[in-house]
Amino acid sequence: EGANQEVELYVNGKKVGSHVGGYTAFNFDITPFVAIGKQNAFAIKVNNEYNKDIPPLSADFTFFGGIYRNVSLQFLNPIHFNKKDFASSGVFVDTQNVTEKNATIIVKSFIKNNFSKKKSITIQTKIIAPSGMVVATIKEKINVNPNETKAIISKPIAVLNPALWSIENPNRYRVNVSLIDNDSKQIHEIIETTFGIRWYNFTSNEGFYLNGKPVKLIGTNRHECYEGMGNALRDEMQFRDIRLIKEMGGNFLRLAHYPQNQEIVNLCDQLGIVTIVEVPIVNAITESDAFLNNSLQMVNEMVKQNYNHPSIVAWSYMNEIMLRLPYKNEPEKHKNYCLEVHKQAVAIENLIRQLDPNRFTIIPCHGSLNAYKEANIIEVPKLIGWNLYQGWYSSNFNGFDDFLDNFHKEFPNIPIVITEYGADVDVRLHSFLPERFDYTSEYANLYHEHYLKSILDRKFISGAMIWNLTDFYSEYRENAVPHVNNKGITGLDREIKNTYLLYQANLLK
Numbered sequence: 001e002g003a004n005q006e007v008e009l010y011v012n013g014k015k016v017g018s019h020v021g022g023y024t025a026f027n028f029d030i031t032p033f034v035a036i037g038k039q040n041a042f043a044i045k046v047n048n049e050y051n052k053d054i055p056p057l058s059a060d061f062t063f064f065g066g067i068y069r070n071v072s073l074q075f076l077n078p079i080h081f082n083k084k085d086f087a088s089s090g091v092f093v094d095t096q097n098v099t100e101k102n103a104t105i106i107v108k109s110f111i112k113n114n115f116s117k118k119k120s121i122t123i124q125t126k127i128i129a130p131s132g133m134v135v136a137t138i139k140e141k142i143n144v145n146p147n148e149t150k151a152i153i154s155k156p157i158a159v160l161n162p163a164l165w166s167i168e169n170p171n172r173y174r175v176n177v178s179l180i181d182n183d184s185k186q187i188h189e190i191i192e193t194t195f196g197i198r199w200y201n202f203t204s205n206e207g208f209y210l211n212g213k214p215v216k217l218i219g220t221n222r223h224e225c226y227e228g229m230g231n232a233l234r235d236e237m238q239f240r241d242i243r244l245i246k247e248m249g250g251n252f253l254r255l256a257h258y259p260q261n262q263e264i265v266n267l268c269d270q271l272g273i274v275t276i277v278e279v280p281i282v283n284a285i286t287e288s289d290a291f292l293n294n295s296l297q298m299v300n301e302m303v304k305q306n307y308n309h310p311s312i313v314a315w316s317y318m319n320e321i322m323l324r325l326p327y328k329n330e331p332e333k334h335k336n337y338c339l340e341v342h343k344q345a346v347a348i349e350n351l352i353r354q355l356d357p358n359r360f361t362i363i364p365c366h367g368s369l370n371a372y373k374e375a376n377i378i379e380v381p382k383l384i385g386w387n388l389y390q391g392w393y394s395s396n397f398n399g400f401d402d403f404l405d406n407f408h409k410e411f412p413n414i415p416i417v418i419t420e421y422g423a424d425v426d427v428r429l430h431s432f433l434p435e436r437f438d439y440t441s442e443y444a445n446l447y448h449e450h451y452l453k454s455i456l457d458r459k460f461i462s463g464a465m466i467w468n469l470t471d472f473y474s475e476y477r478e479n480a481v482p483h484v485n486n487k488g489i490t491g492l493d494r495e496i497k498n499t500y501l502l503y504q505a506n507l508l509k
Contacts, residue, residue, distance in 0.1 A: 001025045001261065002069035003046050005054055010043040020054055020294055022063070023258035023280055024301035025087040027074070044071075053290035055298070058324060059257060059282040060485060061223055062473040068232040069261060079119055079179055079188040082110040082149050086297075088304035091177050093195040094358070096156075100164065100211070103197045105136075105157040109177055113144040120182040125154055128174040130163050141182060164211050165196030165310040167251045170272035172196050172310065194269065196310025202360055202383055202415035204408075208462040210274070216456065217274055217463025218507060219245055219252025220489065221420060224260045225472035227492035235263050241469060242267040244490060248500060249507025254419060254465045256364075257282050257319050259302045268311035274463075276362065276417075277306055278316035281348075283324040287340045295344065296351055303355045314360040315352050316419075318345055320387060321363070322371035338375040345377045364419035367403060369410075378411065385419030387467070392423045395436060397450040408460050418455060418464035422487035423447040425497050426480035439480040441498040448499055452506060466503070470494060 004022030008015060011033035019026040034040050048065025056063070074083065081090030090111075096104040107125050120143050127136040136157045144150050163171035172194045179188040200210045208215050222241060224231040238261050245253060253273050255264065258280040268275045279298040285291060299317065306312055321341055327333035345363065352361050364385035365372045372378050386407070390399030400421070408416065426439040434443035448466075455464045471481075471488035480486055489500040 001071070003044075003067040004048055004063060004065050006047040006051070008045040008047075010041075010045070012041055013043075021280075021298050021301070022048075023260070024298060025069075025262075025305055026301070027083060027087045029084065052286045053288055054294050055285075055291065056257065056280040056282040057284050057286065059280070059319075060474050060477075061225070061257070062230070062475045062483070064230040064232075064473075066232075068230065077188040078114040079121060079144065079181070080112055080114075081177075081179070081189055081191050082112040084112070084149075085110055086300045086304045088307070089191055089193060091175065091191045091193055092304075092307050093175050093193065095195065095197050098162070098164075098197055098199040101161060103159045103162040105154075105159060105175075105197075107154040107157070107175055107177065109152045109154075111142075111144055111150045111152060111179065113146060113148050113150075116146050118146060119144050121188065122180040122182055123152055123154075124178040124180060125157075126176040127157055127159065128176060130171040130173060135159055159197065162197040165198040165269075165272075166211055167215065167272040167274065170196070170270060170310075172269060193308050195308045196269065198310055200313055202314075202417075202462050204413045204415045205460050207415075207459055208274075215251070215274075217252035217417075218452075218455070218503070219250035219254075219273065219463070220466045220469040221254045221256040222260070222264075222469045223256065223472040224258075224264075225470065225492070226494075230473065233261070235261075238263045239267055240494065242271060242273065244494065244500075245273060245469065246271045248489075248504045249509075250503070252463050252465055254278065254316065256316075256420075256468075259306065262305070265306055265309045265311060269309050273311055274313055275309070275311040276314045276316050276419075277302055277312055278319065278364075279348075281317050281321065282319045283321065284326065285318075285321065285341060285344055287337065292344050292347060295348060299348055299351050300355070303352060307356065312359065314362045314383060315356070316362045316364060316385070317348050317352075318377070319364045319419075320366040321345075321377075322368065322375055323366050325371075341375045342377055342380070345375075345380045349380050360415075362417060362419070369403075369407060379414065383415050383417055383462075384411075385417045387420035388418060389421060389423075391447050391450065392436065397447065400451060401454050404454070404458060404461065408458075415462055416460060417462050420465065420467040421451050422467035424479060424486040425488075425499060426486055427491065427495065427497055429480065439486060444497075444499050445502055448502055452503070466499075 007019045017028045092108040094106045176192045178190045254276040361381040362383040362385045363381045391397035423444040425444045429440045431440045468488045470490045471492045474485040
């Protein structure tokens with residue numbers, strides 16, 4: 001489910017395969033390498049050294065190495081749902097033409113036949129309502145050639161008066177797909193996955209709408225990080241983080257800066273937390289085909305592994321990509337770098353829209369509008385995100401308001417999300433005269449009070465995420481707590497800070 005960042009698998013001394021990228025799931029077919037009925041030796045080699053062709057190149061968080069999520073062994077019948085499609089489930093659910101009265105469901109299944117002969121099978125698809133009632137069943141007979149992977153798109157399935165997924169009522173449907181052998185009547189495989197029926201929109205003037213109703217999205221970013229454990233967290237620790245957002249009154253989460261444990265998104269589905277998922281392209285790119293190809297692979301994995309989650313509304317990429325410019329004093333190289341950033345952004349954007357034309361896309365930018373205009377990427381995604389820290393990295397809270405108002409005036413048709421804002425807090429420090437960079441709760445409270453009011457006062461801001469839900473390890477930092485970014489509204493151990501209570505007081509009804 002995750003190992004950082006280059007992995008090679010050997011079985012009985014023979015190399016099975018390799019994978020690049022530290023934050024998404026992957027798998028290997030080990031069938032030709034195992035000895036049935038005997039002991040088998042598995043060796044997994046993980047390499048975490050810097051590689052200019054693998055994102056992220058640099059970032060404000062520690063890149064822990066090794067295997068840090070679960071590893072499992074799957075046993076499949078010769079006819080099965082295709083697991084080799086970027087480690088996805090092989091079943092994808094689309095909801096179309098959604099209203100309060102009707103919805104259309106289309107299920108795409110990818111079937112693999114490893115038999116040496118053609119097989120006749122029936123695909124049985126059931127749609128199960130949140131109440132447990134089966135609302136639709138369809139069956140289709142197909143033939144699958146030997147060693148063929150076949151895509152099956154169901155007939156449109158109508159659902160009347162759907163139980164909509166929302167923040168207050170996160171209703172989830174289930175789709176149950178069975179592969180039944182027409183000769184032996186054997187069930188080769190059953191997959192059951194959840195999905196939600198909802199419609200939404202990010203608008204440039206009126207903000208975010210869910211199921212036709214305006215919603216102000218307020219929440220946090222999250223790093224997969226815990227005191228003394230890095231990112232190798234147990235499942236119940238993942239659960240606690242999402243409950244912290246819900247208990248604060250939050251309804252918005254950005255998984256920054258990488259896809260995270262699937263349990264996180266499952267819980268966002270269950271609790272009604274609107275979510276953005278991101279690939280780990282941070283600060284800068286490498287001007288190479290290898291870097292772009294690795295980025296595109298990560299996009300394929302992110303989208304296909306998370307496709308059915310109703311909480312996800314947008315795919316994110318290229319966080320603060322103009323922050324670490326490599327050619328500041330070399331105009332010609334800088335110009336070419338900007339052209340390459342634009343080229344890679346367009347390639348990623350096109351792939352996401354091909355894989356998932358229904359969701360939004362977003363690039364989170366740091367507060368230098370000119371840099372992103374120079375790279376010509378402001379209008380590439382469907383949304384723009386701003387990471388803004390006026391009053392922390394600069395001296396004036398009002399700079400936050402001015403920046404947003406000026407951007408909205410210049411680009412009135414682009415929907416806006418505040419993808420980051422925050423101030424460091426060391427819970428040991430307090431002041432009667434709080435000031436910037438003193439790391440006190442009192443200064444952070446002033447900062448967040450100003451920002452929250454500005455966000456709520458501006459209808460055109462669809463939503464905002466605090467940076468960050470928790471403190472997290474950041475190796476290069478030498479602030480109040482060495483090697484830790486203290487912008488969390490809870491600590492590395494999830495100790496509640498005053499800033500968390502400030503939002504709870506404002507957001508809970």
